[in-house]
Amino acid sequence: MEKRISMLVLLILLCILSNGVNGKTKARKSEINRRLKLLNKPAVKTIKSEDGDIIACVDIYKQPAFDHPALKNHTIQMQPSFIPSTETPNGERENSRPVVSQLWKKRGSCPKGTIPIRRIRRRELLRTNGRKSPEHLKGTKKIATQDRFMHLNNTKGSILYPTPENRSTAILLTYGYNYVGASGEINVWNPRVERLPEFTTAQIWLKSGAVNNFESVEAGWTVHPAEYSDARTRFFVYWTVDGYKKTGCFDHTCYGFVQTSTEIALGGAVEPGSSSFQQQYVLPINIFMDPTTTNWWLVFHNITVGYWPGSLFFSLKHSATSVEWGGQVYSVNVRKTPHTKTAMGSGYDAEELYGFACFIGQPRVLDYSKSYKYPTFVAVWKDEYNCYSAVNYKAGNANDEATFFFGGPGQSYRCP
Incomplete structure (x- = not known):
């Protein structure tokens, strides 16, 4: 009798647990369906790219950004009030040329009054939720696993640089002034990503606030199969207001970035890419704050793509206090053995230099003089020098400025 009662109690508990799990699953599916409906706005026209992406030409006034509570009564700024002048560099590479197209544009274009938005798939939201830190991979509540100090221009002065959890970076950094813009030409490659949901980026960051x-x-390029469902190199934008804790997302997967261009699709594949011994291609990125509106504008190869509204931010509403150029790999297997095999940059070490290693040319900052210039103070930083290296290389000509090289294969004989 007691055995039968125990079995009955166990069955009841199993039913309760099962109903709880089913309830959570249904709630999760319901939330994903709700978000998909909000993000995938009705299209005036659709374009099917040869890589399988569906590009929706959406009414510019109905884009996802305006679902953000802070943007309910937002008035679109169609063009920046000014575009800062760029300093003419010395030693410009004649055999590099910019990426000028996205893959989807081979199949059509969006009409005036609309913007191209890449359709987001259900599996992509389930895997990453559009975030840099997938919730199901958060090992702890810490944002930094360790904090270290770096020196600018080999001076005695140093700054605290946090190492984010599950990320490995190799960057050129400048810090300490009020920056209202940054730019650079990012060499385009297609590095290997070992497994989901790992990703690799080459990008520019403008930051402000507590470390x-x-x-x-x-903004920059990424290979992120979990986010985009393939291993192509893609143009992306991102933002956060709390160091990736609870806010921020890629492209249009949360509400914030206001797009104005009919020519560029956030998250769209870029081509062609660079190859060893072959032509080197670059992705020119320019980010600057409009002093009239405090909106942060993004320019991709002379195309004004759109902006992050100043109303999204507190510190960045005034200026950035640091700028970074370089690469980042996300994996739970960084700073561990065995290390991830996800590559950064081209997959070659920075010391291989031009034609092999990924580079960012002509790194520039903008201050209140409203003219771009090479940063006065810079530092090179790499979290794992045996896995992903970085070097600010200057050739023998004293008039040439340094070019920043970075990257690596991940796991190797030097990075077990």
């Missing part, structure tokens, strides 16, 4: 709770606007 472990910073605000940032970011």
